[in-house]
Amino acid sequence: MLAKEDAIILSRWLSDPRVLEYYEGRDRPHDLDAVRQHFFNTSSEEEVTRCIIQYEDKPIGYIQYYHVAADEREVYGYDSFKGKIYGMDQFIGEPEYWNRGIGTKLIVSMVQQLTLVEKADKIVMDPRVHNERAIRVYEKCGFVKAALLPKHEYHEGAYHDCWVMEYQA
Template sequence: MLFEIERLSVRVLERNDAALLAKWLSNPTVLQYYEGRDHPFDIDKVKKVFFDKETDVNRCIIEFKGVAIGYIQYYQLDKETQLLYGYPIVAPVTIYGIDQFIGEENYWDQGIGQLLIRSMVKFLMKHKQANKIVMDPQTWNLRALRCYEKCGFRKIKLLSNHELHEGKYRDCWLIEFTKDASIS
């Protein structure tokens, strides 16, 4: 278990979670916001993307009241990504990125996303000594942006044509939480 707070817990992804990921990542409503409806996952694609390659990405399952409801990953930004985002390499700054989705739609719009983001920020600051945490949501995803801004993230930079989503390159916001920001 990475952490548990209130009724939310985050644990490391396990091989037997593949069916959950395939279920969530084949749902068009979820895919509209994560990966794109033109890229549904079956069990083989889940295994290939999430389990069959070495990576520095830490993959986790989100549980609420003991029920698996979504996915979150975190990773320390590599030098190439830091440069892309406009961060200097020379400064001793530890920057982490996170990506997440709630795959069970009946858990949307209940404040769980805010609890998750705030908890992950605290975890990364305390246990990984992160100075900054970043995400790059697409500009049209207003619900996600509102959630992240309520958690202390702020828009830093527009990333034009940053992410291929449903056959088109989309603009994204680079958003950032800094160590000095307050976590409510």
């Protein structure tokens, strides 16, 4: 679980243009106040589990998971689906840990947590279509492209298409 002292490292990661190119946007760096507002001052209705990713006892990234709300289910095309759907978002904030297979291990372990412990029927993510490295990792972990969401995410001054990527438990 995310602790208040994690704000410092999140701020460092979310000020790094290499990370921001994929998460939040290089035009939206997060100082300490922005991190506290975005990650710690959330409504009690918002049930998001936020965690720091550890690798060999070193914090290297961030992951969150949550029940997909009714409005998002509709956007994703799951408005008539009655099962449990979880969404997840993540990034590795230490670029020296990119391209080492850690993202694959992370996704596999989170899929296990969500399907075995949380009893998810589906898990979804919505990467931008040009984030090919992330999409390859997700596909390697059993996710499939379920739908295209045109102009779904505002990132660095423009709206971008995203994939709904789905894991079926």
